[in-house]
Amino acid sequence: MTDAITTDPAEKMRLRAALIERIGGYMSAHSIGVAADLGIADLIKDGVRGSDELAAGTGTHEPSLRRLLRTLVAVGMMTEPEPGRFGLTDVGAQLRSDSPDSLRAFTRMFCHPALFAAWQGLGHSVATGERAFDLAHGRDFYAHLAVDDGLNALFNEAMGEESRIAAGQIAAGYDFSAAKKVVDLGGGDGTLLAAVLPAHPHLHGIVFDSLSGVAGAPAVLEKAGIADRCEARAGDFFQDIPEDGDLYIIKSVFQDWSDEDARALLRACRAQMPASATLLIVGSVLPETASTDQPIMFFTDLNMLVNSGGKERTESEFRAMLDDTGFTVESVRLGAAGPLSIIQAVPAAA
Ligand SMILES: C[S@@+](CC[C@H](N)C(=O)[O-])C[C@H]1O[C@@H](n2cnc3c(N)ncnc32)[C@H](O)[C@@H]1O
Structure with missing residues (x-):
């Protein structure tokens, strides 16, 4: 076995958490996508709402919704100023559909099941250079948009945002x-x-x-x-x-x-x-050369692959x-x- 990366237990914990948080990226994306689909930010707007009110407003199962909301707090989208009551951070406020800074359609598009399904084929794309979208959907992205009016409208709105x-x-x-x-x-x-x-x-x-x-x-x-x-x-x-x-x-x-x-x-x-x-x-x-400065560029590059x-x-x-x-x-x-x-x-x- 090669040398340990570090013998410092605190540093080991930090490195471990850093990796696990990155792996959790897909859980974060799914959580944010569901919140955008449910329109939670529109129900909160400027105030703070109880998870019971938000469950009633979205027709969801309150104990499960509350767990989603807590996760959104953990990733910086929401706040929980008192137990069970939730507000929006400035990042989360971009999910409001009535905001001039809205990225709700953009979020819903990138968290759409059709895109998640394509990303499941990332390994195929890396192995072959081929588009995983076509493998998942049987046609290329723009051909798919041409026959899926809902996703097409979302895509066009997302690009506009x-x-x-x-x-x-x-x-x-x-x-x-x-x-x-x-x-x-x-x-x-x-x-x-x-x-x-x-x-x-x-x-x-x-x-x-x-x-x-x-x-x-x-x-x-x-x-x-x-x-x-x-x-x-x-x-x-x-x-x-x-x-x-x-x-x-x-x-x-x-x-x-x-x-x-x-x-x-x-x-x-x-x-x-x-x-x-x-x-x-x-x-x-x-x-x-790649660096941590602008990860979005590299996500986008891989998204194109x-x-x-x-x-x-x-x-x-x-x-x-x-x-x-x-x-x-x-x-x-x-x-x-x-x-x-x-x-x-x-x-x-x-
Ligand atoms: C990533 S979007 C960018 C849209 C817009 N320019 C923007 O910045 O938000 C790429 C655009 O290229 C369009 N496009 C793709 N193939 C095209 C083609 N063969 N002829 C004309 N437009 C096409 C798509 O419909 C889409 O609107």
Whole structure:
């Protein structure tokens, strides 16, 4: 047997707890997902509620619900200021559906049984490089969304929730003065342009996504008061990219695709966007080496291995891909859009 990691009993306990808490991550995710499904945060809002009231409000078994609530306290989602009475922490308040900072749909989507089922195949993905989602569901992720209206609506809303901070920062921080028409490729429910266009009245826009992806966009554009200058258009971005834009944004899309598909998408952009247009890739840029600084990036990367067959990329990988597909990188602004970065590129001279 090799040497013990430590002979200090207190350190042994600390290391043991650190591992067991990490293993408990799936229990934590299930607990938070059930709380989001039940709408517990909406029942608590600003106050503190008894587990009996919450059980009555959710139609659940009070002793079991109370155990769930205690676990949510243990993971920092809730408080228990007196026995059996529960409030929300600021982290937990993001499960309120009426909050502008809500991540309830995002939580429900990532804790959806269809995604948990896919993640059970992580070992298969690691062994083979294949998508576990397809193994669990018999079709790929976006094909599944196209036939599951409930999950599709949840996905589109979840992406909108996730986009809000980055969308606000792009609207406020990017210089749109030279642009006239912004095309958001894979723009989902239109959350990005719903933040950008109101802040820049001279702009027109197109939210471009698949039929199921763009389904929620008309309502979002209408609510933002920009339906008269922003179109929601359905299509396949590998085939028929709108040709009449001068600024093309692709936000949180490339991580969905393999290198081969990502290059095909960039080639489609290069072939169909005007030679004078600008391309903005907004997304995570992985550091060259992993660390504990931003675990979400690595979760997302693994999530792509499991669900979409895509991957997160480093700056050098993005640069190589853009170079290979006929683009010149003008700038890389790390962390310029919330946790996301902005890579600006233009078609290279022929
Ligand atoms: C991860 S979501 C990102 C959505 C949005 N850009 C955001 O940041 O919230 C990827 C988007 O790509 C869209 N998409 C996937 N395949 C597509 C295709 N072939 N043509 C157009 N859009 C597609 C999906 O419907 C989805 O809305």
